Amino acid sequence: MCSHLSSQLKRAIYSSFFSPPQYHFHYHYHHLLRSPLSTQTQPKELPFIADYLISSFGFSLNRALKASTNRHLTVIKSPAQPEAVVKFLTDTGLSHTQIKSVVSLRPDLLGYDADKILRPKVREMMEKGFPGEVLVQMIRYSPVVLKLKDTLARLLFWRDFVENNDKALLKIILCNSFMFTLNINTHILPRINLLKEYRLSNGDMVSVLGTKNCWGRNLVSLRRILDLIEELGIPRGSGMFLTSLKAIAHLSIGKIKSNAEFFKNTYGWSQEEVCAAFQKYPNILTFSEENVRSTMNFLMSKAGFEARSIALRPRILGCSLQKVLIPRYTVLSALESKGLKKKYSFFSACLASERRFREIYVVPYEKDVPGLGEAYAAAYGGKVPV
Template structure:
């Protein structure tokens, strides 16, 4: 919409928000309460023109104003333009800046934005990674860097995590950066408590697995694993240490995999305990279809070696096809189609075993 002429005597905030900014009537009514001091559309007109110059569409600008009506009161020359210049200096494109503004318009007009990005961008490795975290936790932009964020980062580094590890970990659990440092220390102790020491290759996974879970909840999950997979204390400890994400798996998914691996594949509990990653694969997309292929090949004398299901499910689709399907095109011309059908959750006649 075209800017409204800056005539104070005719300026009505709610109408301006509807006709110039594109807000809905309910949005405008709510936003106008925060802009009642405005006597002229001159400053809002300048802000809208600036947003348009950044590349924001009318809908994006309207959404930003609805989130933060006081954005319209920002000074373009003293606040918005210098910030954009600073962000450009950090390597952000105008489209990056527009996305950042759309996501957090209330922070965009604050001078601290620039100093925070100067810290976060090197830590997270890219603006894309930072944006992913920001979508999950806008607290990154207003918590105290020196009292909360930086102490947590320093501590995680002391635990053997590199900046890349911290970025990947916090994309999924951003509260590891924004939580009170004492809570982060407690979570690290909890990760060590499940048998994964600091500095080990699995520590990042362990920390993610236990993050913001109580000791009681973790203990209950371990008990469930022991009962479901018939594991001893030692076997459960091995499984969790090798694959900490077990603690995040739903009970239903674990129960289904246990039923399949015990009843159909006939695996022993100890075998699964020492290869717990097998529980990470999709039942329909990986475990069951590949088991059917192996069983078919064995029953028809087409497999000249003892191939474990665990070895088979770890293969990429390309390698699996090259090793177990393509070599049998003549003897089993239907195998590729049967496998594809099984991956869709259906079972072909050839895969109905007695």
């Protein structure tokens, strides 16, 4: 993902920002990006930029009309301005598909002066040593950064944060590109300081950037989540603390506690058993009641397990009922009925990879149990033999 542009290509791109712009384009330049015109009935006199967005970037009529009211786009009366921006994006290294994505996210970018605003900003970042791949992905996923006055300062902050690791910097861009739009002093630093209190390293923080609502939470809510993880028995600074944060950061405190109460009220688990299960498998408090009920009912009524024994092996609740539990139970029951495999662990069998399960429980017995492979395949497809 982080392969850099060749030195020759980087020099070519770099030189393009210092060379006098040559804007001898024609309207057909965008035919490479052209999508079919909207079939909707269009008004007799469509604003130029709306027609341009429809014909060159495949916008719907409604989207194009809405975009055309933007103050940066209303003044555009010819293709020269937007084509200059497309030329700039091409020079920066974006493909035609990526340019369409950028324009789709921020059509108003077509109204910005490529020579006075956009090129100087990218030139400045290149002079500070940011590789072309980082710039391409940043613009592709968060084009709004081209409009911010302090884009370079934000990039320098995050580069220092990841200790000049371009791969980690790209991970921030790909996982949560909106991070570059958040104010460093008022939003980012307070959360970094809070996470450090719970002994998360910079690398840990980067790994949770893609976790929905972790960085978007207000400080009070984020601290409550961190405190709750400790209350459930996970010590701060441990590897499982980070795993737990990734698992439950997208949930509200109320939802997490409600899920814990469900196990207590429905299956008689104690608070200690809920905590022990969470410590082994934090995702257990993220499943819907409907899915848990279906899986627990199968394990208890069909496979013959007690509710509290499942609390000791909570990972089993993360297995798909239709694609893992039922098919594998079918195979194991068939082997047991034939006296071919009397000793086995249902939990271990269900947690094994698909390849490992077939190697241990299916392939060696296909001659002794004709049709075993077909029966397993049928069960895997939801057609459980009676």
